[in-house]
Amino acid sequence: MKKAVFALVIITILFSGFGLYHVFKKYNRFENPNAARPQLIVYTHSSFMDIYGPGPQIEEAFEKECICDLKFIDAGGGQMLLEKLKLSPNQRVDVVLGFDQLILKTALLSVGWRKLEVPEQTYHPIFKNNHYKTFIPYDWSPMTFITRSEKPYEPTAFKDFINSVPNASLSISRPSISTPGQLLAFWVYALSGQSKDGFKDLLGVLKNKIKFQGPDWSASYGLFRKKQARYGWSFLTSLLYHSEKAETEYKAVPFTEGSPVHLDYVGIPDSCLSCGLAQSFVDFLLKPEQQKILVEKNYMQPVVQLDLPQLEQLPDLKTYNFENMDAIVDQRTEIINIWESIIQ
Amino acid sequence: MYFLLPFAYFIFLLIDRSQSPKIHLLSLLTISGLSVFQAFISSLCIMFIGALLTYGLMAVKNISRYKVFLILPAMTPSLFIMTSCMGWAQLSGFELQPGLLAVVLIHTLINAGFAGLLIHELILSRMGSQWQLARIEGAGRWQLLKASFSSLKSELLIITAGFFLFCFTSFSVPLILGGSFAKTLEVLSYEQLVLNADLSGAFIVSIFQMLIYASLFILIRQRRDLFLSAKQFDFKDYGFPGLALILTLIIVALAYSGLIWELPRGVSELFTNKNAIDLLQYLTARSIFYSLTSGFIALVLASFMLFNLGNPLMHKLMVAFGAISASLLGISFFVWNIDVQWKLLYAYSILYFPIAYRFYGPAVFSKLYGQNQILQTLGGSQWQNFTHILLPQALPSFLRLAGLVAVWTLGDFALSSVITGETETLALFTKTILSSYRTEVASVLCVFLLFLCILIYLLFEGLSYVSRKRLSIEH
Numbered sequence: 001m002k003k004a005v006f007a008l009v010i011i012t013i014l015f016s017g018f019g020l021y022h023v024f025k026k027y028n029r030f031e032n033p034n035a036a037r038p039q040l041i042v043y044t045h046s047s048f049m050d051i052y053g054p055g056p057q058i059e060e061a062f063e064k065e066c067i068c069d070l071k072f073i074d075a076g077g078g079q080m081l082l083e084k085l086k087l088s089p090n091q092r093v094d095v096v097l098g099f100d101q102l103i104l105k106t107a108l109l110s111v112g113w114r115k116l117e118v119p120e121q122t123y124h125p126i127f128k129n130n131h132y133k134t135f136i137p138y139d140w141s142p143m144t145f146i147t148r149s150e151k152p153y154e155p156t157a158f159k160d161f162i163n164s165v166p167n168a169s170l171s172i173s174r175p176s177i178s179t180p181g182q183l184l185a186f187w188v189y190a191l192s193g194q195s196k197d198g199f200k201d202l203l204g205v206l207k208n209k210i211k212f213q214g215p216d217w218s219a220s221y222g223l224f225r226k227k228q229a230r231y232g233w234s235f236l237t238s239l240l241y242h243s244e245k246a247e248t249e250y251k252a253v254p255f256t257e258g259s260p261v262h263l264d265y266v267g268i269p270d271s272c273l274s275c276g277l278a279q280s281f282v283d284f285l286l287k288p289e290q291q292k293i294l295v296e297k298n299y300m301q302p303v304v305q306l307d308l309p310q311l312e313q314l315p316d317l318k319t320y321n322f323e324n325m326d327a328i329v330d331q332r333t334e335i336i337n338i339w340e341s342i343i344q
Numbered sequence: 345m346y347f348l349l350p351f352a353y354f355i356f357l358l359i360d361r362s363q364s365p366k367i368h369l370l371s372l373l374t375i376s377g378l379s380v381f382q383a384f385i386s387s388l389c390i391m392f393i394g395a396l397l398t399y400g401l402m403a404v405k406n407i408s409r410y411k412v413f414l415i416l417p418a419m420t421p422s423l424f425i426m427t428s429c430m431g432w433a434q435l436s437g438f439e440l441q442p443g444l445l446a447v448v449l450i451h452t453l454i455n456a457g458f459a460g461l462l463i464h465e466l467i468l469s470r471m472g473s474q475w476q477l478a479r480i481e482g483a484g485r486w487q488l489l490k491a492s493f494s495s496l497k498s499e500l501l502i503i504t505a506g507f508f509l510f511c512f513t514s515f516s517v518p519l520i521l522g523g524s525f526a527k528t529l530e531v532l533s534y535e536q537l538v539l540n541a542d543l544s545g546a547f548i549v550s551i552f553q554m555l556i557y558a559s560l561f562i563l564i565r566q567r568r569d570l571f572l573s574a575k576q577f578d579f580k581d582y583g584f585p586g587l588a589l590i591l592t593l594i595i596v597a598l599a600y601s602g603l604i605w606e607l608p609r610g611v612s613e614l615f616t617n618k619n620a621i622d623l624l625q626y627l628t629a630r631s632i633f634y635s636l637t638s639g640f641i642a643l644v645l646a647s648f649m650l651f652n653l654g655n656p657l658m659h660k661l662m663v664a665f666g667a668i669s670a671s672l673l674g675i676s677f678f679v680w681n682i683d684v685q686w687k688l689l690y691a692y693s694i695l696y697f698p699i700a701y702r703f704y705g706p707a708v709f710s711k712l713y714g715q716n717q718i719l720q721t722l723g724g725s726q727w728q729n730f731t732h733i734l735l736p737q738a739l740p741s742f743l744r745l746a747g748l749v750a751v752w753t754l755g756d757f758a759l760s761s762v763i764t765g766e767t768e769t770l771a772l773f774t775k776t777i778l779s780s781y782r783t784e785v786a787s788v789l790c791v792f793l794l795f796l797c798i799l800i801y802l803l804f805e806g807l808s809y810v811s812r813k814r815l816s817i818e819h
Contacts, residue, residue, distance in 0.1 A: 046776035050767070051619045052785075073766060074776065080537065080762075087679045176535050212442060215519045219423065222783050226602075228430050241781045299781070333366075 038068045040277045043075035043085075044097040047218075047298075054290075054297035061293075062284050068277060079103065085111050085269065094272040095281055097138070099265040100179045102186070102329055104135055112270035119283045122305045126261065126319075135265040138285050139300035141235040142259040142317045143183055145170070146224070148249045152315065155254040158191055159202070168211040171229035173220040175336050180217045180262065184233055185339050186328050187260040187320060194328070196338065203342040210343060235262060236317055240299045240310055258320035264300065346645075347694055354676040355547075367536055367545035376556060379528040382444060383512035386451040390507045391500065393452055394459025397591050399489070401464045403583025411805075412798055413592050414457025417599045419751050419797040421774070422516040424790050426450055428602025447526040450517045455507055457595055460588075462503050462703070467492055470499065506702050509557060515670060515758060529553040534671045543675070550669035603787045610784035620785075623773065628796070631754055631770040634685075635800055638692045639750030645697050646742040649705065651730050653716040659709045662701055670695060674762025684764045691763055692753045700748040704741045712737060740812040747804025751797050770796070 049055035049072035059070045075081045075096075082103065085093065099107055107113070113134035126140050145161075147153065156164075173181035188206070192198030211229045214220030224232025236259070242250040266285060268278045284290060291302035295311065302311075322328065328335070397414070401407050417425060429450060467475075471492050478488055493500065515530040522531065529549050536545040614620050652658050673695055677687045712734050719729040757771040767773050774789040 046761075050773075050776040051617060051623060052777070052782055056619060074761070074764075076761070083537065083543070083675070084678060087675070088681070090681065212520070213523070215516075218778050219520055221781075222778070223427065223430070225781075225783065226427055226431065228427075238781070 038066075038274055038277060040066075040068055040070045040094050040274050040281060041092050042070065042072050042095040042097055042281070043081060043093050044072050045076065046074045048072070048098060049074060052297070054293045057293050057297065058285070058290055061290070062281060065284065066277060066280060068274075070281070079106070082107055082110050089271060092271075092273055093269060094274045094278040096267045096269060097264070097285075099135065099267060100183075101263050101265070101325065102179055102182055102332075104132060104265060105326060105329060107267070108132075108134065114268040114270055114272065114275060114278075116266075116268065116282060117279060119286055121286070121288075124301070124303050124305060126263070126301075127303045130263075132265075135267045136282060136286070137263040137303050138266050139291075139294045139298060139303060140261055140263045141237040141300050142261050142319050143180060143187075143233065144236055144255065144259045144317060145231040145253040146221075146234045146238055146250055147231045147253060148227075149251045150249065151251075153251050153253045155256050155318075157256045158188070159205075161253065161255070162202075162205050162209055165209050165231065167208045169230035170206075170210045170233070171212040171214065171220045171224040171231065172210060172233040173217050174213040174215060175339050178214075178216045178220075180233060180235075181213070181220075182332070182336070183260050183262060185335055186322070186325075189328060189331075189335050190320070190322055191257060199335070199338060200342060203339060207343045213343065235300065236314060237295075237299045237301055239314060240295070243310065243313055252315055252317065254315060254317050255320075256318070258318040260322070261319050347698075350673065350676045350680070350690070350694065354543075354672075354679065366542040367532075367548060372532070372549065372552060375527050375529055375532050376552060378525060379512055379553075380556065382447055382518070382522075382526045382528065383508045383514075385444070386448045386511035387504050387508040389448055389452040390455045390459045390511075391463075391504050393456035393591070394463050395493075397456060397460025397588060398463040398467065399584050400587030400589070400591055401460060401583065402467075403585045404588050407461075407464065407588075410588060410592055411461060412801065413596050414461055415801065416457070416794060416798070417454045417595060418458050419755050419801070420454075420599065420794060421755060421757065421771070421790060422450065422454065423520065423778070424603055424787065425453060425599045426517065426520055428600060429453065429598055431602045431605075432598055442521045442523040442526075444526045446521040447514075447518050450521060451511050451514065453595060453598055454517075455510060457592070459503065459507060460591075463500070466496060466499055466503070470496060502706065503703075505560060506699075508560065509699065509702060512557060513553065513669075529556075530669055530671070533669045537671055537675065546669070546672055546675075550672045553669060603791055606784040606787040607791065610782075610786070610788035613782065614785050614788050623767070624770075624789075624792075627767065627770045627773050628792075630768060631793075632796065632800070634688060634692070634769060635750045635754040635796075637689055638696070638753040639746040639800075639804065641689065641693045642697050642700060642749035643742055643746040645693060646701065646705070646738070646745055647730075647735060649701070650708070650712070650734055650738050650742075651726070653709070653713060653734065654720065656709075656713065659705065662698055662705065670759045671762060674759050677763045684766060684768060687763050688760060688768065691759055692749070692756065695756075695759055696749045696752045700745045700752075703748070704745040708738045708741050736811075736815040739815065740808045743804050743808035743811060747801055747808070750800050750804060754797050754800060755793060 044055070047053050055072050059072065062068075062070050073093075075084055075093075081096070081099070084091075085096070115133045116136050118136060124140075127137060130137055172184055175181035175185040188202055189199050192202050212220055212223050214223060217234065221232045221234050221238070223229060224234075231253070236252050239250055239252060242248070266282055268275060268282065272278050286304060288302075288304055288306055291304050291306055292308065294300055295302055295306070295308055301314075401410065404410065475488060475492075478491075483491075512528065513530050514528055515534065518526050518528045519531050519534070522528070529552060533546045533549040533553070536542040536549060614624075649659060649662060673691060677691045680687060716729065716734060719733060720726075724733075754769075755771055757769075757775040760769060760772050761775055764772075767776060770789065770793050774786050774793065777786045777789060
């Protein structure tokens with residue numbers, strides 16, 4: 001016993017030393033006053049910057065082009081990211097990647113942003129809907145329910161869909177804390193004619209069909225993939241991932257009203273230090289080569305016109321055009337409160 | 345000061361922004377009631393299954409082979425346990441619907457093993473000698489158990505309060521499986537931050553949470569120390585043979601089968617990515633560093649508490665401090681402009697030390713308080729009393745406390761992800777992998793993390809054992 005404990009202590013000391021070495025090695029590298037290369041700090045979300053995401057490839061390619069150091073930092077998403085920007089105005093950030101359209105208005109009011117220049121090239125029609133001078137979309141995807149099925153799903157109206165699916169068969173993310181969930185809530189609200197009573201009626205039916213409301217997309221879609229639910233609310237482009245893994249049984253549900261669209265935006269805050277480099281990064285992100293990486297690693301659709309075989313395999317879903325998204329977003333708290341009171 | 349300093353700047357920011365809270369009082373009171381109810385039911389279930397396990401452990405000669413498996417669920421990220429349970433539920437045709445039942449079930453699965461070990465140790469240490477005597481006198485099994493549980497009521501209440509705290513401040517489980525009826529104040533605080541950017545509201549929720557817990561602490565007074573003798577007793581006749589093995593197998597199967605099934609695919613996907621292997625080595629070293637350093641800091645803090653044994657108010661405040669909100673703590677640290685390593689270490693100690701202290705601190709305090717009074721009367725210097733008499737007696741318990749903190753630090757991703765955006769630890773890496781489609785790789789990382797948790801746990805248990813032997817702690 002004593003020998004075992006002694007051995008454990010020695011192993012621990014070795015690991016601690018190894019760990020300390022890595023801690024200070026990293027510390028010194030970051031604080032190196034002799035670093036000749038300019039730095040670019042990019043706030044983004046975890047799935048973008050992890051080793052399986054597009055971040056590492058984009059970082060490598062950009063650093064070669066700009067002869068600079070690009071550093072991605074996981075700042076979470078949505079409101080949390082904005083709060084971090086507001087609470088720490090002196091914390092260095094040059095680019096923010098990963099805002100969705102639901103948070104842009106709040107972002108504009110909370111923090112100052114630089115006007116962006118849009119590179120000249122052929123863009124997907126979805127890009128033309130962008131009316132913000134300070135934010136540019138860099139990828140997008142319709143959102144719908146994904147299911148396992150031998151045959152493609154026939155187009156259906158949303159009301160018919162929720163009436164036909166079995167009880168406790170849907171896995172979604174919670175609107176109160178997740179953007180995909182919020183988009184679902186806003187879409188259902190819009191489909192009800194933006195009437196509170198119509199919204200409550202639809203939710204009354206939907207309530208029995210929902211099995212899980214996960215805290216985020218990964219939890220809810222993960223539960224769907226583990227066959228805990230028959231349908232998962234997700235991006236249409238999830239099919240790109242399943243196709244890559246030869247999982248051909250996954251199908252998207254096309255809605256006759258059209259599916260809501262999720263867009264990811266990039267912006268440069270006024271407080272940027274490497275502002276020129278930041279604009280170069282935005283231009284870089286919109287190049288066809290990087291857009292291809294976003295398709296292959298971020299599993300989202302490009303905002304530029306690209307001919308890729310995997311994109312051709314995606315079903316051509318009709319997209320839903322929100323008449324007045326800003327007005328719906330302004331009612332966010334009320335919509336979510338109604339949702340929470342009915343969907344339990 | 346050490347525990348309140350991070351909030352000082354945050355409170356200053358709140359005042360500076362003059363942001364009024366957006367939370368409704370009715371909502372706060374409703375969820376407080378639901379949190380208390382859920383925590384109460386969960387802790388009762390945990391203690392019930394724990395008591396059954398204790399009954400089984402009595403029949404086991406050497407429980408050390410069970411210890412690791414029983415304490416493991418408490419170290420595992422709850423998402424994996426939930427997914428595994430739901431898989432079993434589906435197989436058995438039983439629908440695990442989100443709500444109170446699901447939350448209670450998962451909380452019980454996570455903590456019942458630990459509860460069983462604590463109750464087992466409690467009975468042996470406090471009732472060991474009486475049981476030996478009673479056995480000679482011919483007392484029956486049920487007579488003994490009934491008498492033991494009656495006389496250990498207050499100690500069992502203390503242990504139950506510890507699990508109540510855990511369930512009351514639970515975040516991941518009610519967030520995923522709670523629905524509306526099993527929401528906790530921690531989830532409410534998080535929603536205020538994420539949905540409304542309502543920092544004032546989140547702060548108020550957090551204070552409310554702490555007040556509720558502190559009131560509970562005032563109601564439950566500990567009269568004597570929990571664990572006494574380190575002697576080994578043999579009560580095989582009084583235990584139920586095989587029960588411990590059956591319950592342990594059930595716990596392990598329910599909690600981990602979901603991970604095992606995904607391992608082959610996860611391993612092949614992980615090892616085809618060279619960057620992943622490099623990152624894994626790097627993060628393993630850093631994670632162990634954070635874990636061991638947190639354990640060491642916990643040891644120092646516990647020693648500091650012991651040094652100030654003459655001040656019972658400090659001990660009471662520490663026990664009442666257990667219910668701090670992890671989301672709010674994370675945001676408070678995020679706004680500090682210091683290096684992320686020091687932020688994380690400081691934050692871990694604030695979050696985990698009070699909880700661990702709740703399990704071990706009161707016992708040490710009540711045992712040594714009287715001794716300290718006598719020593720001071722006899723005129724010994726505080727430093728001498730501390731180093732020669734008090735610390736040697738407290739060290740075994742403090743090492744176990746440090747071990748708990750170290751293990752929790754190793755598995756933490758909720759607090760870390762709010763404080764830092766960099767992939768600093770293995771747990772954070774697992775979380776980012778979960779956010780992409782690669783749940784199988786996340787399962788592999790989780791199993792590796794569990795393996796490290798076991799190593800760290802065994803290290804501190806071993807050190808505690810050696811210190812007890814060396815310092816000859818006998819009663």
